[in-house]
Amino acid sequence: MNKFRDFLPISKEDMLARDWHYYDFLLITGDAYVDHPSFGTAIISRVLEDEGYRVAILAQPDWRKNESFTALGRPRYGVLINGGNIDSMVAHYTAAKKRRHDDAYSPGCKAGLRPDRATIVYANKIREVYGDIPVVIGGLEASLRRFAHYDYWEDKVRRAILFDAQADILTYGMGERATREIAAALAAGTPVGEITGVKGTCFAAKSPDACQFPAIQVASFEEVSRDKRAYAAANLVEYDEHDPIRGKAVIQPHGDRYLICNPPAMPLSTQELDQVAELPYMREPHPVYDSQGGVPAIEEVRFSVIHNRGCFGACKFCSLAFHQGRMVTSRSHESIIREVTELTHHPGFKGYIHDVGGPTANFRRPSCKKQVKHGLCKNRDCLAPEPCPNLDADHTDYLKLLRKLREIPGIKKIFIRSGIRFDYLLKDPNGEFFADLVKHHISGQLKVAPEHCVSHVLDSMGKPHIGAYEKFKQKYERLNQKYGKNQFLVPYLMSSHPGCTLEDAISLAQWLNKTGRQPEQVQDFYPTPGTLSTCMYYTGLDPRTMQPVYVPKSPHEKELQRALLQWKRPEKRRLVMEALHKAGREDLIGYGPDCLLRPSRPGKPAQAQSGRPDKKGSKPAPGTTRRSKTSADRRTSNRQSKGPAKKRR
Numbered sequence: 048m049n050k051f052r053d054f055l056p057i058s059k060e061d062m063l064a065r066d067w068h069y070y071d072f073l074l075i076t077g078d079a080y081v082d083h084p085s086f087g088t089a090i091i092s093r094v095l096e097d098e099g100y101r102v103a104i105l106a107q108p109d110w111r112k113n114e115s116f117t118a119l120g121r122p123r124y125g126v127l128i129n130g131g132n133i134d135s136m137v138a139h140y141t142a143a144k145k146r147r148h149d150d151a152y153s154p155g156c157k158a159g160l161r162p163d164r165a166t167i168v169y170a171n172k173i174r175e176v177y178g179d180i181p182v183v184i185g186g187l188e189a190s191l192r193r194f195a196h197y198d199y200w201e202d203k204v205r206r207a208i209l210f211d212a213q214a215d216i217l218t219y220g221m222g223e224r225a226t227r228e229i230a231a232a233l234a235a236g237t238p239v240g241e242i243t244g245v246k247g248t249c250f251a252a253k254s255p256d257a258c259q260f261p262a263i264q265v266a267s268f269e270e271v272s273r274d275k276r277a278y279a280a281a282n283l284v285e286y287d288e289h290d291p292i293r294g295k296a297v298i299q300p301h302g303d304r305y306l307i308c309n310p311p312a313m314p315l316s317t318q319e320l321d322q323v324a325e326l327p328y329m330r331e332p333h334p335v336y337d338s339q340g341g342v343p344a345i346e347e348v349r350f351s352v353i354h355n356r357g358c359f360g361a362c363k364f365c366s367l368a369f370h371q372g373r374m375v376t377s378r379s380h381e382s383i384i385r386e387v388t389e390l391t392h393h394p395g396f397k398g399y400i401h402d403v404g405g406p407t408a409n410f411r412r413p414s415c416k417k418q419v420k421h422g423l424c425k426n427r428d429c430l431a432p433e434p435c436p437n438l439d440a441d442h443t444d445y446l447k448l449l450r451k452l453r454e455i456p457g458i459k460k461i462f463i464r465s466g467i468r469f470d471y472l473l474k475d476p477n478g479e480f481f482a483d484l485v486k487h488h489i490s491g492q493l494k495v496a497p498e499h500c501v502s503h504v505l506d507s508m509g510k511p512h513i514g515a516y517e518k519f520k521q522k523y524e525r526l527n528q529k530y531g532k533n534q535f536l537v538p539y540l541m542s543s544h545p546g547c548t549l550e551d552a553i554s555l556a557q558w559l560n561k562t563g564r565q566p567e568q569v570q571d572f573y574p575t576p577g578t579l580s581t582c583m584y585y586t587g588l589d590p591r592t593m594q595p596v597y598v599p600k601s602p603h604e605k606e607l608q609r610a611l612l613q614w615k616r617p618e619k620r621r622l623v624m625e626a627l628h629k630a631g632r633e634d635l636i637g638y639g640p641d642c643l644l645r646p647s648r649p650g651k652p653a654q655a656q657s658g659r660p661d662k663k664g665s666k667p668a669p670g671t672t673r674r675s676k677t678s679a680d681r682r683t684s685n686r687q688s689k690g691p692a693k694k695r696r
Contacts, residue, residue, distance in 0.1 A: 054082055054333050055092055056103045059119060070101040072230065073122040075169050076186075077131035077138075077161035078152040078344075079336055080106040082329040085348040086132055087186050087222075093326040094223050095230055100124075106333075107153065110162045110169065116176050124233040126173050127226070128214070129186025130165035132344070134575060136200050139163060142573040143602065144200065154332075155340030163200075164188075170212035181239035183229060184208065185218035190370045191577035193219050193249050193308060194285050194299055195268040197278070197585040199574040204272040204585075207299065207306045209249055215239040217249040220289075221356060221371055223323060224312040246291075247312030251304050258307045260296040263288065267300035275586035276593065282582040283590040289369055292422030314357060314376040321382035324353070330393075350396060351464075352386055354378050354448070355405035359414040359429045360468055362498075363509040364544065364572060364580035367406050373423045377411040380448050384455065391457035398458060403449065404465025409472060409480070411445045414438055426591065431511050432502075434474050442472070442480035453487065463488045469495050469519040470511040485526040489534045493523070496539040499547065500558040507546030507583065507596060513558070538564070542608040543599045544572040545583035549630050552608040556623075556643055557635070559612065569612045571605055614643045 056062045057080060062070060072095055076088040083089055092102045103122070108115035131138060131152055138150055138161070149156040162168040166188045173182055192208035209217045216239065218225040225247040232242045243250055244259045255264065265281035266274070281299070288294040291311045299306045315323065330349065332342035355377040358367045383403070390396055402408075413419050414429040415437040429435050452461050463484065472481060484493075497516035499505050505512055520536055527534050540559075542552060559565055574581040582590050589596045599605055607629070610622035623644060627635055635643045 054080070054329055055096065056119075057106065057333060057335065062103065062119070067101055069123055070103050070119070071095075071123045071234070072100055072102050073105055073119060073126045074102060075105045075108065075116075075126060075128045075173070077107060077129065077135050077165035077169070077188075079154050079160075079342045080104045080333045081152075081342050081345055082331065082333065083345060083348060084324055084326075084328055084330075085351070085353060086344075087129060089328055090323060090326075091127065091129075091185070091222060091226055093328060094226060094323060097322075097326055098227060098230060100230060100234070107160045108169070108172075110165075110172060113172065113176050116169075116172050121177055121180065124230065125181035125183060125239070126177070128166055128169045128173070128182065128184045128212075130169075130188035131161060132187065134188045134191065135161055135165035136163060136198075137573070137575060140200060142571040143605075151344040152342065154336040154342055156343045157339075164211075166208060167212045170214050174213050181216075181233055182212070182214045183216045183218060183226075184212050184214040185222045185226070187366070187370060189217050190219040191366055191575065193217055194265075194281070194297070194306065194577075195271050195278075195301070196576045197574070197581055198576065199581070199584075204268070204278065206268050206301055207249070209251055209306060210301055210304075215250065216242060216245075218247055219249065219308075219370070220247050220311055221315070222247065222312075223315060223319075243307070244309070245312075246309050249306060249308040251301075252307050253304060255298045255305050255307070257305070258296050258298060258309075260310055262296035262298050262307075264298040264300075268302070269300075275588065279582055279586045279588045279590040279593060282579065285577075286369060286579060286590075287425050289372060290422040291372065291374060292418075292420070294422070311372060314372065314374050317377060317379050320356065320376060320378045324378055324382060324386065347401070350390055350393070350400055351402035351404070352383055352390075352400065353405050354383055354403055354445075355407075355411055358406040358410060359418075359423065360407055360410075360471075361428045361431070361509050363507065363583075364541070364575075364578055366575055366578055369577045371406060373414075373429075374418065375410045375413055377405075377444075380451060383448060384451060387452050387458070388455055391455065396457070398460065400452065400458065400461045402464040403452065403461060404463055406465070407468050407471075408463050408465035409442060409445060409467050411448075412439065412441065428509055430468065430470050431509050432506055433511070434470060438471075438474060440471050440474035441477075442475050443477070446480045446483060449483065449488065460490075461488055462490045464490070464494075467493065467495055469497075470515045473515060473519055473522075481522065482526060482530075485523065485532060485534065486530050489532075492535040492537045494537045494539060495519070498539065498541045499544070499551070499555055501547070501551045501554050504544060504547045504551050507589065508541070508544055508580070538566070539570065540566055540612060541570045541572055542612055543605045545580055545598045546589075546596050547599060547608065548597050549599075549604065549607060549611075549626055550632075552611045553626065553630055553632055553635070556611040556614050557641070560614075560641070560643060565613060565615050567613075569609050571609055611643075620644065 074092050095102045103119050150158045153160045166184050170182055194207050198205045225245050228245045265284050266277040271278040271281050288297050291313045294310045297308045336342055357371050357375040359373040361368050498510050500513040502512050574584045583596050584598055587598050607626040610619040613619050614623045
């Protein structure tokens with residue numbers, strides 16, 4: 048690694064070692080300081096450093112002590128704040144609202160080193176200790192909460208986070224452009240209240256006339272708090288206008304003030320992405336954490352490369368569309384080759400690149416030519432329920448990139464562990480990429496996300512119908528047989544998504560039974576801020592049609608749905624039996640090949656009775672592996688993530 052690189056200062060001692068007697072920007076984060084391009088804090092701080100500013104990092108300050116926030120002294124221009132790579136509430140709580148016992152973004156995986164609603168708490172502390180200093184909030188937590196939003200943990204609609212944080216500016220999406228522009232204005236002496244024309248930002252104003260762009264106004268915070276139809280209508284507008292080409296500013300009244308959300312910033316070009324990716328990152332956690340057990344989140348990404356941004360997959364439960372956006376941009380081959388070549392010189396490198404991916408690994412180009420000129424279509428998804436006729440499904444560039452990377456000296460294997468969008472892959476008439484994927488880029492098992500098997504549930508999710516997955520599965524198995532590979536296909540599944548009834552959960556269990564698979568871990572739907580699925584959960588309406596949608600909300604019904612997908616596990620038997628009786632599906636209790644449970648035996652405890660027995664001589668379903676207790680919850684966290692840690696689709 049480059050010996051001239053160094054971590055940014057995290058203490059007064061670090062600043063004095065650099066002969067700094069002042070600095071320009073303080074960046075506060077809810078994560079430990081990891082100087083790697085998969086972490087938003089590292090990207091923004093290095094971008095500012097590259098612009099010539101002095102930046103100091105305050106990672107996971109003790110929010111109960113004012114002196115934690117003044118330890119580095121007052122910066123010259125302002126304070127930038129993010130809650131971490133994922134929403135702090137998701138970092139702290141499971142979908143069942145139970146407190147997590149670990150935090151991969153903290154030293155030693157220790158939980159509790161950041162507060163709930165970290166962005167708000169940190170910003171209020173800065174106001175307390177530094178008064179009217181310019182405060183800019185950003186990152187995923189601010190991005191997803193930029194409008195009045197339903198908060199799952201309080202079960203109510205909260206104000207736009209800008210107001211609760213008492214911040215001057217909110218940056219949303221991938222914030223390099225906005226951060227550069229804000230920093231330049233502050234350094235030039237522009238009062239922060241006059242920095243109102245930056246794309247990709249929000250600010251508060253006394254009048255809607257403060258907006259400098261063509262705009263659309265949505266229902267006020269007060270109205271969406273009391274009227275669920277108004278909430279659903281506003282949420283759809285906010286989602287639709289998140290487009291850098293055709294998107295308008297969105298104005299939302301909050302009491303006697305107005306939230307003004309400027310249009311999104313344009314994604315970075317290939318040249319700009321290359322420049323950001325090749326800033327002088329240390330690619331490691333700060334050494335201060337070594338004695339505390341390190342920062343576990345680095346393990347997923349230390350030897351991984353992000354080659355793209357954005358996702359036009361448009362899954363309704365995923366925050367990517369509302370954060371990174373649906374326009375895909377990608378880095379050049381030359382830049383990625385330089386990064387991988389440098390990784391081969393890392394002292395811990397053993398020849399394996401764990402991932403060349405991003406939000407969706409096999410997207411390296413916009414979905415169609417029309418998108419480049421006119422933006423994403425309103426009220427039309429690129430892939431679901433059927434791929435758009437204009438879809439440009441071409442893996443040629445990705446295939447060439449992977450082949451070049453395989454030829455780099457010191458490389459033994461290049462894996463793809465980010466999500467593969469299988470329906471997009473199937474639309475590519477050239478089968479070379481699929482063949483190369485099977486031959487060279489799978490580490491024993493390929494994880495893809497059909498999520499469910501019932502069509503109307505998949506429609507609510509924005510996912511393709513199950514026939515696409517089954518076609519993909521058949522082709523995958525043929526290719527494995529052709530090339531003599533013993534690689535499994537592992538489907539990600541979700542229970543209790545809006546639109547999914549108990550009967551639908553039973554249908555999914557039947558489908559799994561038919562395919563000979565039972566997942567070890569099931570993802571329960573997690574209502575995270577800003578997504579259309581969360582809107583459905585809160586309002587009981589599909590905002591795209593304003594039609595009612597069934598929502599499983601009670602903890603017990605969620606428990607029943609989750610248990611159905613693991614019907615063979617003895618500890619789930621009582622719940623599965625209850626679900627089948629409740630749905631009137633006693634026909635699935637018996638000894639036939641289609642039954643899920645054996646009948647109860649008198650005098651034997653329910654939990655001691657097994658589920659449906661495996662066929663004689665059968666083996667466990669291929670690819671069924673035991674994952675850690677919190678792996679399903681981590682999937683939710685990673686769906687929120689901007690592309691670090693484990694990315695999947």
